[in-house]
Amino acid sequence: MFKTETVSIEWGGKTLTLETGRIARQANGAVLATYGETVVLCAVTAAKSVKDGQDFFPLTVHYQEKFSAAGRIPGGFFKRERGATEKETLVSRLIDRPIRPLFPEGFYNEINVIAQVMSYDGETEPDILAMVAASAALTISGVPFMGPIGAARVGFKDGEYQLNPSMAEVAEGRLDLVVAATDEAVMMVESEAKELTEEEMLGAVMFAHAESRKVIGAIIDLAEKAAKDPWEIDLTDNTADIKKKLKDLVGADVAAAYKLTDKSARSNALNAARDKAKAAFADETPQTQMVAIKTMKKVEADIVRGAILKDGQRIDGRTTTQIRPIEAICGFLPRTHGSALFTRGETQAICTTTLGTKDAEQMIDGLDGLSYSNFMLHYNFPPYSVGEVGRFGAPGRREVGHGKLAWRALHPVLPSKDEFPYTIRILSDITESNGSSSMATVCGGCLSMMDAGVPIARPVSGIAMGLILEGKDFAVLSDILGDEDHLGDMDFKVAGTAEGITTMQMDIKIAGITEEIMRKALEQAKEGRQHILGEMAKALGEARTELSAHAPRIETLQIDKSKIRDVIGTGGKVIREIVATTGAKVDIDDEGLIKVSSSDLSQIEAAINWIKGIVEEAEVGKIYNGKVVNIVDFGAFVNFMGGKDGLVHVSEMRNERVEKPTDVVSEGQEVKVKVLEIDPRGKVRLSMRVVDQETGEELPDTRPPREPREGGDRGPRGDRGGRDRDGDRGGRRRPGGDRGGDRDRGPRRERNDRDGGNGGGEGDGGLPGFITGE
Template structure:
């Protein structure tokens, strides 16, 4: 049992030719997970691991809606699910392992209650454990909710709607490896307790995978770690690099200036050892020395941090880089802000849209709409590089999702602020923590747009450098510190608590004590950043931009929706031709969107007139549209006439209606009665009490 339901892992029946294959079932959600590794090393200098998450529409009894009627490229949710697995298994491959490895997770049955993302991670752990691929697992992975004051393991989709947190945790027997969370401004101690709870609850799952491995696991294939060609030359080379001023060069101010100085020092050291670049073996020696220089850089940087509490930009471990902010830099955007922290800069923009702008999400056949969009863009110029530009990378999708979770928690309810909101974070400069700068820039742009957020939110990226028992937690890490460090721990939140969290570990895991320290230090950094944001924008702008659409809302009797739509949509098209968009919901809520406030008001009045339900006592300035022997028909508003009987026109008896009224006359009238067919009897209000009321008409 895992949580309140049984989790079943089965192997030996499906996909038997692959190195490791399991099925994982939880409720009626079932996944097939395979792991295959190549026994031949690649020529790449990194682990060529790929994780694919495949969603099959037959899992919910649907035929895909695409033109080809087959599944297409993985959607955003599938990519995020694949990243959850990748991030927990990658650190446990042996150092230097270069064989191509592929994990494929296929959702073959989905009950729409039990989420498949964490099950895919469990299946990957089991498949790798029983395969012949060298891997230091197993790991476990669970989701934790916090409902009515209690932690819940693997809550259902419906239960998550009432949860204060949505936390995914992966770990080994001894330590936590990966954390992903969205939350409603919860305090740090609650999150740490939830992570500890998750780690404890996953232990039976890890034990189960270990048991399966012991019974049916294959012997791991032999592989040869890369020969340490540096062993002989590295000590002397590092000593020479230090003597040549490596420390001072590393402390050069500015990312580009530092990189240039390092290139010059590297070239100098190599030129002293490769005197003839054209000689036999010179190219190989040059490449080896370049690797040695990179290793020396990393070791010296880590030493400076651990021993001297000194970072390359001169900060200590707890300092945040200098911040400057500009609001409303774009004259036409609904809201915009530039957030710069050190050499990381993001342009945040907010665009307000109508209900028609919400994104439709097809989650294995279940279509839902999302009224909040956040897009994170990381162009190559942000790092001073030239690269081919294509679609969004998995990294961009992951970073954007983290920022989206952080900001979603502070947005007003749709009923309070009925706009579809799109936030875009364009990274203009990047030297670490660009996703966290996106949270800050995005929040400021929302405030600039006049969105009534619940509280400002900011994000900060934390790092860790650990050498034996010694370690330092780093606040607001640089790109180089992300590369050389042992942890990337991103924390977002308001002054009250955390709204999003993401942690990736490059070592075998960290303890709750280190996690508490990192969260406490992150809170200090976050409050500092929120203070800087408050200086630039103390509060949300009281009014929307003049370029933002205006929204007017009214509610009508659902039975009258057809009147607004009209035959074949004729009436709603006429309304929109007046200069506004009109959306109609099933409960009778009508929203009118227009950048022209006068046009929106005109459409609203017309909608109210077309759907007005007459009430006795209501008065109108009407127009006589028809004369009959028995009275006059008066138009009250479009599509609604009432009858003013001849006996109710004047104090004196009149022979002909035409003696008093003519078509086109404006006349004040009052509704005296409504029959069961909806027909209206009118009187002249100034004659009430002076003439005898007319008996109501029969239906």
Template sequence: MNIVTESCKIGDTEITIETGRLAKQANSVLVRCGDTAVLVTAVSAKEPKDLPFLPLTVEYREPNAAGGKIPGGYFKREGRPQEAEILTCRVIDRPIRPLFPKGYRCETQVIANVHSYDKHYEPDVLAMTGASAALHISDVPWAGPVAGIRVGRIDGKFVAFPRWEDFERCDILLLVAVSKDAIVMVEGGAKEVAESDMIDALMFAHEAAQPLLELQERLREKAGKDKRPFEPPPVDEALVEKVKASARVALEKALSIPGKHERHDAISAAKRDVVAQFIEAHPDQEDAIKEAFAAAEKDAVRHMVIEEGRRLDGRKLDEIRPLHIEVHPYERPHGSAIFQRGETQVYASCTLGTEYEAQRLDTLRGDIHRRFMLHYNFPPFCTGEARPIRGTSRREIGHGALAERALSAVIPPKDAFPYTIRVVSDTLESNGSSSMASVCGGSLALMDAGVPIKAPVAGIAMGLMQAGDKVAVLTDILGDEDHLGDMDFKVTGTRTGITALQMDIKIEGLSREILERALEQARHARLFILDAMEKVLPAPRPEISRYAPRIETIQVKPDRIRDIIGPGGKMIRAIIEQTGVQINVEDDGRVSIASDDPAGIEKAKRIIEGLTAEPEVGAFYQGVVTKVADFGAFIEILPGTDGLCHISELDERRVAKVEDVLREGDEVVVKVLSVDEATGKIRLSRKAAFGADPDDVLNMRR
């Protein structure tokens, strides 16, 4: 075996990449950091497929064995990938896909498997670099390398590869892919930070990740294969120029139509005419003719935007499409909103539930309870299409995760709002940036549901087109502008700052000045949208929906939890059966009681307060005699708590025998005279309770 190993150190983190020992029939690398190890393989078929796109698939798995765990459930083996694994597939795919040569159609598969998990070092970011390294040393034509790095800011200081346990301390947390000269991809969240701070984080990430690129170059020098020859299909340049010239004339009118479907219909008609014009003389060049038409369309749109400052729908570069906002369109959902921006429309709903309805995830990091969720749906009808619905797509999961991250920064903590919160965003119409519409609609639905969010959040999708020194930054991009542009980035935030960022850059050498300009333009757009949202719903509603479950929280001493639970859970089950409520008891003594019935909650509260109450000196209690002795009677005044009423305290007159006054099982009103702090013994008096006002008597027994 020819094993080659290269290492580099970034800050306090050492990363090692090895090849030549595992999975030798594929192009493979083993990436290590601490005790975390990820095996990444890359395989590409020798023969191309007859497809109009690159057939690249990326898979990422975190098997339980890597963390020394056995999967739950009956089958005891891993099933379909979890949402977090799918999101990692996407961040691996996005930076590597654009680096395959144009026209490459060989089926290619990148698979990353976590072999060992050390909770201090996350495997997803190692898989990003591993995918690049596996392709870089392979014979597959690919224009890498790229490197993945996670950057956090803790107490004002940027940190490369922060540990998982430090994520909550980070006010900026980004996953970034970089090349030697550019930032290629960004995915991350923040806690309302300024645009300048976000740019500083990106610049730090680009510089800090350079050793990983150098490591991959060293690895290729020692273990790399010769790249297989690849020549894109031959192109008849003369034909291409003729097609472009004809297409430019045909497209001139079509591209001036502002409506999406009308414009697409006109472009399709122009394409049919141009193809028909040339296909008879060049029957074997149909794909080349269509590609030439597409190139002409791209050139025409970019010329309109960069040279004329004119967009497909007639807007200015920094102009936002017309907004329409409606809250509470339906009565039964706990919160709901319709948010429309141009031809993009979403319906967002918010549902409040109990802690039992939180999502429980069995992960390598342990059991995670997810109390805030945002689910994004993109049905085919939203683009006027009819196609099969085959479950949630990776794109839907990715867009939902971005919108969830955007709103997570303003969700109230559990102790302030003890509900599980689920937002669902259904895309009803789409012409670009439906994920950002989901952020706006989700924020409104949360406020309509009475969730006391820290501040409203809005999102905007930005684009960029560059030609030489000329740069056009586009606000609120259409789907076509996204496809034809050089950069797509989505920014969400409050009036105070950014809460989430997603960026994909297709050009190299994007300067700090351009990033600053783009983010500042996005900030102005965000504030404009927030103004519109706040005109409709200025703040969260003061009360939750009457259809939402009520949750009340009481605090008890941790050592009294056993009284609520009872032996084998007998007591808590009895309370639930009697009252119809849901009860959740935390280790710190916080007890949450949830029900649709306020009377049930009040009854459960009284029972729990009775079970956990402490005797109060001077208070009157309705008690029951549990035992009679020569010297007095033992009386239970609280569940499981009794005190002694001495024979001298039974009556104002002298009592010869306790049985003359009280017998076991009798109910009696007594007053607490004292509680011994050292022993907990309680002195009671019956005679001191004579004449007590019935309203002052507490009856807190079982």
């Protein structure tokens, strides 16, 4: 019978509970972690043996979010969880990066770490909980894991650090930092910041480390209750003799190769030395040959690391703080909205920025429901960038991770949607790579946005730092090469503006680094960033004030919410007509903010005028541009303000007498009209004769006043409703008797035969011209 063990601690204002023994009991280790009402299950399984000839550690981490955890059904056609989303890929990497260095060298058994979100409360992000659950499951599994690790998220608001803030609190603050650490040192850092200083960032990392120790204590308590017996494995290092033989044989060749500054020449020389080493072990067993190949990498590392620590001599001859030559070109591609070619040493990126409208936003279906992002950054790493033949297709985990890092670097300096209502997509194509292509993406992406006219707060640059650590001796390297990354102990990337840091990412290949090393790396990175910003300014110092001629234009219009229905129309009829007629795109939100977009400004103007005509009220005495839409016997109907019609009576077309309206206007003709009157029913009376049809200026009314009618004024007409057919003032009577009873009404006389009727001439109380008789 399995026994359930549980450990709980109060952490960041909530209870963290780790449970094992009830669920997934056939896995090597399984932990159900609960924090608030968010629950993550992590199960670890490990192969008992190693495949023949395997010389690498096959660790695979899968993080999965179950939609049922948030009480949701997946959107789209397929109603089940499918391939990993971008967030799931990023969290999988977040778990992998700090645990991978904690397996002993030479341990090649395949391991699966599967973390699944089972419940989500909408406040507690599950990524930190998944890291904690994975650490706990590995610790109790019995596999040779030199953990545990703890993890924490840190926010920063009003000068105070926040432990495990909600996403809403993160958005209100200036920092979103994730740290993973052992009890002794920090292992991994991932962050996005709103221009924090180096001291503020370092303080946040140390704060997270202190809080992570509390989690580590809880995992150790759980392991004391439920850990399985540790595996017995033979990891004896028996490569000393092979290593000595290789150093004697090719040590000088390797040292000479690493003095070549050109990557291709250096690679050719190293390959020659490796072939020489392989030939020396050609008669040995396959296992010995495999060990010799791996030991050759150690020989190369010893030579490079020793040269750097001893005399500061780097592979390409630079000092530890020197940055490679930089060249930046803006407007590199003629038809893109913005572009930049950024080259630093043998690392190069073509970055393009494309501006789109609201309908180009990325829709994200996650645990929090549907959301939309108006900023995307996509990073591509084709095999030719390193001179290799390889797979070319959908982005892998590395490409997703590098793209998100550059996204975090640039996101804090973007303008608000109100200031710049565009969807922005940056595409980074790495065309050469020899160290830190993600930071080249930051620099090139920033320049391409500036070239496109995106009004960013300040330019952003990025730099990758390395570390060589032997005992207490260490050297921090600025702008590392690919080989320095592979043979070194740290990959520490920092990006930011002249005002502060916008992102920081750190991965360690050893058992963590100290506060002293991190402080030194941050100071050295700041100097490097400032230098790179200066080189970028030579290409483009600030964002262009004009958008590309090929980019869409977007104009905004705020209307009263009560008018939204009028603009949209029944079933969207009106807004579809506006789009179809003008050619412009029209988006309207629930607050009445309308965005009209097109690459043709005349289309935008036409759509805006149309919308204004719908939502605005005509003003008496104001002059408008209009179009004749219908001609009748007594005048012409003119459409003005986009959505309103009014009547220009034939008498208001010219100052002189007009026989027929068609003598003056034709359908479709553009005219200028003045509003004379708006009756209580909303009908509009217009005039053309008082407006100069060429200039649109108002003209004086030169028509002579009307002469008095013969017989004088009509005088009061009395209560027409009270007349009877004989002109008496009683109730109205009709032939055929009183209206009150049933009767045969008989034939009615023509209206113009009535005594006192409406068909007479002027002065007789009639209304001329409207009703004619025989």
